Amino acid sequence: MKKAVAYYRVSTKRQLKDWPGHDPETMEKEVTGLGLEAQQMAVERFAVAQGYDIAAEYTEVESGRKNKRPQLLTALTQCRKERATLIIAKLDRLGRNVAFISNLMESKVEFKAVDNPHASRVMLHMLAAFAEHEAEQIGTRTKEALAAAKRRGIVLGKNGRVLGKKNKIAADQFAEIMRPIIDGLKAEGFITIRSIRDELNSRNVPTYRNNGQKWHIPNVFALLKRIY
Known part of the structure; x- marks a missing residue:
């Protein structure tokens, strides 16, 4: 029987809480990244069908x-x-992570993706190029949109809040700036608040405060509420 090593990825430590005895009904799962339980089941089924013996399993908590x-x-x-x-269970999510792609390509290790069993190294190169290009495009669009907002007279205070009565206007303007970015992420499959938060941070999209603060679930929720 062929040997295999399973590799799983979860976004938060809360996804691993009390595993494996934690109630699946209340376990947090990231829809776009697949929860840990779903990844394990997918890999196990694939291994049995393809004649692999899983020698070890590794879980990355990002x-x-x-x-x-x-x-x-x-x-x-x-x-x-x-x-x-x-x-691995799901290539399309991991394929957007340049670090994962570069490590896999440099290792020269054979790999199989359950959701794309015919994926090749050529596809990895393409995914790496796309991930880098998309990150650059989002950064450029965000900077241009913020600059345009400033030209329209939106003045930001020290903490990113608009001075005086312009506070609500600025927040609404920022939501409109972010609308195409959020729409783009949703089109890629990032539909949960948690996954949107992770992608905004991984692509270095600035927050409303624009002072190096990271995106968190509360400010992503507030942004989505303004947009939709």
């Missing part, structure tokens, strides 16, 4: 520092040592 992938590096090391294939 935070805002997405370039740190210690579990991936450990998984790749074991794959090289045992000449095993790396199996």
Whole structure:
């Protein structure tokens, strides 16, 4: 039987709370990234169907520092040592992470993606190019939109709040600036507040305060409420 190493990715430690005894009904799952339980089931079914014996499983708990992938590096090391294939549940989500792509390509380890079993290294190159281009485009569009808002006379205070009576106007203006960005993320499949938050932070999209603050669930919720 062929050897394989499974690699899973979850966005928050809360997705791992009390695993495996935690009630699936209340466990937090990120729809676009697949919850841990769903990833495990998908990989196990794929391994059985394709004749793989899963020798080890590694789970990456991502935070805002997405370039740190210690579990991936450990998984790749074991794959090289045992000449095993790396199996992941969902390529399209991981494929937007440049760090994941570069580590996988440089390792020269064979891999299989359950949601795209025919994915090749050429596809990885394309995904890497797309991820880099999209990040640059979002950053450029956001800067241009903020500059245009300032030209229209929107004055931001020290904490990003509009002075005096212009506060509500500025917040509404910022929501309109963010509307095409949020619409674009939803079109890519990021439909939960948590996944939108993660993508805004990973693509370095500035918040309303525009002082280096990260996106959090409350300010993403407030933004979506203004937009929709």
